[in-house]
Amino acid sequence: MQTFFFIAFPYIALILAIGVGLYRYFSHRFTYSSLSSQLLENRHLFWGSVSWHYGITLILVAHVLPWLFPRAAAAVLGDATRLFVLELTGLALGFYCVFGIIVLIARRLPNDSRARAVTSPMDWILLLVLAFQVLSGVGIALFERWGSAWYLSTAVPWLWSLVRLHPDASTVTGLPVFIQSHLISGFVVVLLFPFTRLVHIFAIPIEYLWRPYQVVIWNRDPRQPVSSTLTTSTTVSMPTPPAPNHLDRRRLLVRFSILAGSVSAAIVGIPSIAFLLGLRKAPEVWRGLGAADSFQIGQAVEVSFLDSSPLPWSGVTARTAAWLRRESPEQFIAFAINCTHLGCPVRWLPNADLFMCPCHGGVFYKDGTVASGPPPKALVTYPVRVRDGMVEILTSPLPITSV
Amino acid sequence: MDPVRILKQIWRWFDDLTGFSQSLGPIMAHPVPKARKTRWFYVFGSATLIAFLVQVVTGIALSSAYVTGSGQAYDSLCFITSSPIGRIIRGIHYFGASAMIILIGLHTIRVYLMGAYKYPRQMNWLTGAGLLLFTLLMAFTGQLLRWDQMGFWTAVVAAEQAGRAPLIGNWLGHFLLAGNTVGGATLSRFFAAHVFFLPALMFLFIAVHLYLVIFNGISEPPKAGRPVDPRTYRRWYHSLLEREGIPFWPQAAWRDVLFGSIVVLAIFVLALVVGPPELGKPPDPTIISASPRPDWYFMWYFALLSLIPKWSERWVIILGPLVFGLFLILVPLLGSRGERSPLRRPWSILIILSVVFVIAHYWVVGIRAPWSPRLDALPLPSSVVGVADGPIAAGARVFYDKGCEYCHTISGYGGIRGPDLSDAGDRMSAAQMATRIFSGGENMPSYRGNLKPEELASLLAFLASRHRVQLPTPPALQGLARQEAAHGR
Numbered sequence: 001m002q003t004f005f006f007i008a009f010p011y012i013a014l015i016l017a018i019g020v021g022l023y024r025y026f027s028h029r030f031t032y033s034s035l036s037s038q039l040l041e042n043r044h045l046f047w048g049s050v051s052w053h054y055g056i057t058l059i060l061v062a063h064v065l066p067w068l069f070p071r072a073a074a075a076v077l078g079d080a081t082r083l084f085v086l087e088l089t090g091l092a093l094g095f096y097c098v099f100g101i102i103v104l105i106a107r108r109l110p111n112d113s114r115a116r117a118v119t120s121p122m123d124w125i126l127l128l129v130l131a132f133q134v135l136s137g138v139g140i141a142l143f144e145r146w147g148s149a150w151y152l153s154t155a156v157p158w159l160w161s162l163v164r165l166h167p168d169a170s171t172v173t174g175l176p177v178f179i180q181s182h183l184i185s186g187f188v189v190v191l192l193f194p195f196t197r198l199v200h201i202f203a204i205p206i207e208y209l210w211r212p213y214q215v216v217i218w219n220r221d222p223r224q225p226v227s228s229t230l231t232t233s234t235t236v237s238m239p240t241p242p243a244p245n246h247l248d249r250r251r252l253l254v255r256f257s258i259l260a261g262s263v264s265a266a267i268v269g270i271p272s273i274a275f276l277l278g279l280r281k282a283p284e285v286w287r288g289l290g291a292a293d294s295f296q297i298g299q300a301v302e303v304s305f306l307d308s309s310p311l312p313w314s315g316v317t318a319r320t321a322a323w324l325r326r327e328s329p330e331q332f333i334a335f336a337i338n339c340t341h342l343g344c345p346v347r348w349l350p351n352a353d354l355f356m357c358p359c360h361g362g363v364f365y366k367d368g369t370v371a372s373g374p375p376p377k378a379l380v381t382y383p384v385r386v387r388d389g390m391v392e393i394l395t396s397p398l399p400i401t402s403v
Numbered sequence: 404m405d406p407v408r409i410l411k412q413i414w415r416w417f418d419d420l421t422g423f424s425q426s427l428g429p430i431m432a433h434p435v436p437k438a439r440k441t442r443w444f445y446v447f448g449s450a451t452l453i454a455f456l457v458q459v460v461t462g463i464a465l466s467s468a469y470v471t472g473s474g475q476a477y478d479s480l481c482f483i484t485s486s487p488i489g490r491i492i493r494g495i496h497y498f499g500a501s502a503m504i505i506l507i508g509l510h511t512i513r514v515y516l517m518g519a520y521k522y523p524r525q526m527n528w529l530t531g532a533g534l535l536l537f538t539l540l541m542a543f544t545g546q547l548l549r550w551d552q553m554g555f556w557t558a559v560v561a562a563e564q565a566g567r568a569p570l571i572g573n574w575l576g577h578f579l580l581a582g583n584t585v586g587g588a589t590l591s592r593f594f595a596a597h598v599f600f601l602p603a604l605m606f607l608f609i610a611v612h613l614y615l616v617i618f619n620g621i622s623e624p625p626k627a628g629r630p631v632d633p634r635t636y637r638r639w640y641h642s643l644l645e646r647e648g649i650p651f652w653p654q655a656a657w658r659d660v661l662f663g664s665i666v667v668l669a670i671f672v673l674a675l676v677v678g679p680p681e682l683g684k685p686p687d688p689t690i691i692s693a694s695p696r697p698d699w700y701f702m703w704y705f706a707l708l709s710l711i712p713k714w715s716e717r718w719v720i721i722l723g724p725l726v727f728g729l730f731l732i733l734v735p736l737l738g739s740r741g742e743r744s745p746l747r748r749p750w751s752i753l754i755i756l757s758v759v760f761v762i763a764h765y766w767v768v769g770i771r772a773p774w775s776p777r778l779d780a781l782p783l784p785s786s787v788v789g790v791a792d793g794p795i796a797a798g799a800r801v802f803y804d805k806g807c808e809y810c811h812t813i814s815g816y817g818g819i820r821g822p823d824l825s826d827a828g829d830r831m832s833a834a835q836m837a838t839r840i841f842s843g844g845e846n847m848p849s850y851r852g853n854l855k856p857e858e859l860a861s862l863l864a865f866l867a868s869r870h871r872v873q874l875p876t877p878p879a880l881q882g883l884a885r886q887e888a889a890h891g892r
């Protein structure tokens with residue numbers, strides 16, 4: 001059951017959402033908005049809509065950012081005060097949203113409400129799911145405190161595992177059912193996306209930012225109530241669908257072909273690209289270099305060791321080299337052999353106490369700092385330690401100087 | 404039965420079923436403008452294509468024995484080279500690559516100088532620019548696939564250069580290496596690029612490029628005072644073809660065939676006589692006595708990166724290629740009309756001359772690599788030192804031990820990164836030399852705390868003893884001098 005809810009269901013929801021969304025985009029683009037009901041009741045709509053939309057946008061951002069940048073988020077939340085302030089802000093925004101959605105639901109309730117006339121069953125489902133989502137969110141914030149912190153170690157790894165096509169629900173299966181339902185209903189919202197007015201999110205009118213301004217001139221006094229016949233006729237009349245004809249069918253077929261083609265291409269292309277992009281994350285391991293006493297104090301010697309996860313066909317390339325110097329009986333220091341300029345292997349000149357690079361003549365002092373030439377910074381050091389009289393080095397990535 | 408007749412019959416049967424002579428025949432024989440004096444300049448494009456085909460054929464042959472494993476590629480190349488034909492194939496692939504780079508360069512220069520990228524051939528140019536880029540990438544990945552010590556360090560240097568990209572640098576560098584370090588996955592990645600990804604793109608671009616050559620027609624030789632006007636050009640071009648066009652096949656194509664055959668022959672002879680580039684040491688990261696150098700076609704870039712001022716480097720590594728790419732894209736977009744003749748476009752001549760000059764200059768410099776210390780320098784022989792013991796001889800030893808000789812020449816021995824010190828004693832006082840040694844410089848480490856007092860003293864004694872050599876006057880001149888003296892001058 002858990003497998004279904006946390007592994008299969010999210011994918012089903014996403015695929016349906018994208019597929020149907022694309023279909024709707026290509027076939028009925030003009031339904032891409034929430035049906036306007038602005039002219040119905042200005043006051044309620046204003047309070048409900050504004051609280052809801054601003055609140056939910058900020059809350060969504062607060063959900064997405066730590067998901068995208070978990071490490072940065074962890075750094076920010078590491079401080080107790082910051083965590084407290086953020087939690088509190090989140091809770092306040094949550095209440096703001098709850099208030100908004102209650103108003104939005106309430107205004108559709110009265111039987112004679114004009115808004116009710118344009119509310120479809122799908123709208124009702126959506127409103128209920130959204131209400132559940134914000135209520136459970138507020139509930140979590142109240143009863144399962146410090147969600148912004150544990151979110152990083154539970155839902156975030158799970159979401160990422162979904163993205164990587166390597167689903168792993170182990171971090172969320174242990175959570176209280178209450179929280180789990182919040183996660184699942186989140187994907188229900190995703191699923192509902194294309195079926196409901198939610199798609200209007202993709203029609204945020206950002207072009208308002210750069211289009212030439214317009215002056216809206218009321219041709220009636222806005223304070224005067226509008227005659228009800230006018231209102232009903234404006235809102236209920238829907239754009240009449242054009243009579244089906246040949247051209248329409250042709251357009252549909254073309255769109256269908258483009259859609260089917262792109263979906264097929266995506267099915268093959270996305271995993272291929274994902275495979276290409278997937279870096280082999282190598283664990284860091286300690287590798288022995290030899291007895292500590294076999295190294296002379298003051299001299300740098302080249303040591304070689306296997307990198308952390310050699311592949312069977314790596315051959316000699318599985319090896320890595322470093323310059324190891326014993327500073328004192330207890331202290332060792334290991335330098336990467338790669339010049340910080342463009343990565344050429346530096347050489348130790350034992351009599352001159354210098355590292356010299358054969359490529360463009362970079363020179364480093366014995367402590368790794370730049371002596372002269374093009375290298376922009378000191379030689380990279382690898383962690384070393386002495387255990388039971390053995391020197392060990394921590395395998396590390398090839399140092400790449402970046403700006 | 405006459406075999407020729409049988410062949411002809413087979414062809415007729417085949418042609419009847421495929422309709423090739425009806426569909427492709429007119430394309431082969433499409434009219435092209437008479438090129439008159441410049442007619443031999445039109446062969447570079449087709450010769451590039453022929454070089455590409457040479458690469459495809461020999462590449463397939465090589466890939467049938469090459470092992471794409473970081474651990475075995477080197478051994479498989481040794482195996483290929485050890486068989487006489489394998490050696491020739493490798494040679495052809497190498498010189499084919501060189502030929503392709505030279506030819507595509509010449510073709511680009513020709514098209515640019517003749518303004519052939521102007522309306523309506525902008526797309527021809529843009530697809531050609533893509534092909535130029537892919538060819539360079541092929542050259543780069545190909546050098547890496549040799550997977551000896553140079554190939555290995557090429558991968559590292561490539562990752563380091565990619566690392567200079569803003570924000571994504573580190574990720575990009577490790578993406579190229581397919582992991583944290585160079586290892587098993589690295590070579591496969593470059594192999595896939597060199598053998599599948601890039602060639603597939605090239606086939607695609609070549610197809611479009613050739614289609615466009617047919618669709619827009621081969622450009623007529625430019626004439627000063629006859630600018631391109633997009634509104635009338637096509638009509639004018641077609642009337643030109645009607646007046647004096649000649650069928651491409653075979654009246655114009657024979658030159659392409661002849662030149663292409665000469666290219667193939669030259670590649671073959673070079674492969675036979677010179678042979679493929681020697682394989683270096685195995686790609687073992689722990690053999691650190693490596694001095695990575697690129698193949699000849701990137702030598703100039705290597706030199707460029709070594710010689711530009713340090714502060715500009717981070718910009719040049721990333722912006723240089725971008726600006727070059729942007730230039731290639733903008734050329735046809737900004738200059739799509741107007742005069743085509745280079746005589747009326749003096750800037751184009753200037754640009755080509757300076758690019759060629761810069762590349763040639765840095766190329767020559769790159770071969771000498773004056774910025775590289777000579778880490779293989781040997782201690783100065785006693786004939787140069789002049790004495791066998793005493794402070795001067797001790798100083799000469801210090802000069803070698805402390806690495807001075809890797810960068811400074813003395814009487815022809817040592818590196819050329821720093822100033823020649825053969826006559827240091829004539830130019831500087833001991834105090835000046837000591838200051839320099841202690842303070843170091845932009846390209847010289849400071850030796851403060853590195854030299855014992857007696858080492859410094861003997862080093863200074865040695866340097867002070869370096870004087871301009873009195874060249875012994877040749878005997879003939881000696882006689883002359885005596886005569887002059889005798890005449891009392």
Ligand code: FES
Pocket residue numbers: 339340341342343344357358359360361362373374375
């Ligand atoms: S790579 Fe070491 S100086 Fe350039």
